[in-house]
Amino acid sequence: MTKDEIESFITQFPVYQYQFLKPEEIEYNDRVRAICKKECPRYGTSWSCPPAVGTVEECTERCRQYEDVLFFSSIAQVQDVMNLEESLKTKVEHEKMTHLIEQHLKEHKLETYTLSSDSCAACEKCAYPKGACRHPELMFPCIESHGIVVTNLVEKYAMDYYLGDRYIVWFSLIFFKAS
Numbered sequence: 580m581t582k583d584e585i586e587s588f589i590t591q592f593p594v595y596q597y598q599f600l601k602p603e604e605i606e607y608n609d610r611v612r613a614i615c616k617k618e619c620p621r622y623g624t625s626w627s628c629p630p631a632v633g634t635v636e637e638c639t640e641r642c643r644q645y646e647d648v649l650f651f652s653s654i655a656q657v658q659d660v661m662n663l664e665e666s667l668k669t670k671v672e673h674e675k676m677t678h679l680i681e682q683h684l685k686e687h688k689l690e691t692y693t694l695s696s697d698s699c700a701a702c703e704k705c706a707y708p709k710g711a712c713r714h715p716e717l718m719f720p721c722i723e724s725h726g727i728v729v730t731n732l733v734e735k736y737a738m739d740y741y742l743g744d745r746y747i748v749w750f751s752l753i754f755f756k757a758s
């Protein structure tokens with residue numbers, strides 16, 4: 580499947596902005612992990628977050644096995660972007676779209692590995708650490724869990740991160756290669 584074909588496929592979705600890049604163009608920074616540990620309440624509570632996703636070195640190695648990356652965003656309207664509960668609810672549509680795009684790539688003989696904004700919210704309470712992930716087919720590790728700073732990528736590719744108090748921007752990265 581060519582990038583042109585992928586581009587043409589994603590036009591049917593409300594993708595806001597997108598960019599093709601190479602896994603080696605992405606910075607995987609161990610310092611992000613320290614911020615996760617210190618500031619994120621999801622640290623150590625989800626299969627989609629550290630430490631469950633492995634070390635940043637392992638994550639980097641995993642990502643670099645792929646040839647290309649589709650980096651894309653979608654936007655959702657909210658009353659107040661600072662209202663976490665309201666904002667998180669809007670992630671569902673972005674996740675659905677990410678799954679459909681990923682699925683399409685897989686159906687066209689591409690191997691994929693997908694990261695998405697924030698931690699997985701597929702279950703009310705994550706099975707981590709006592710049980711195995713209940714829906715590995717639905718679970719996308721969080722982008723930051725791999726030491727990737729979304730704002731750096733957004734700046735590098737002249738995309739938008741902040742569109743005002745009424746909009747939230749969600750991001751996904753689909754790594755892919757011929758299988």
Ligand code: SF4
Pocket residue numbers: 625626627699700701702703704705706707711712713714715717718
């Ligand atoms: S699918 Fe459920 S068990 Fe798996 S990471 Fe998501 S919330 Fe946790």
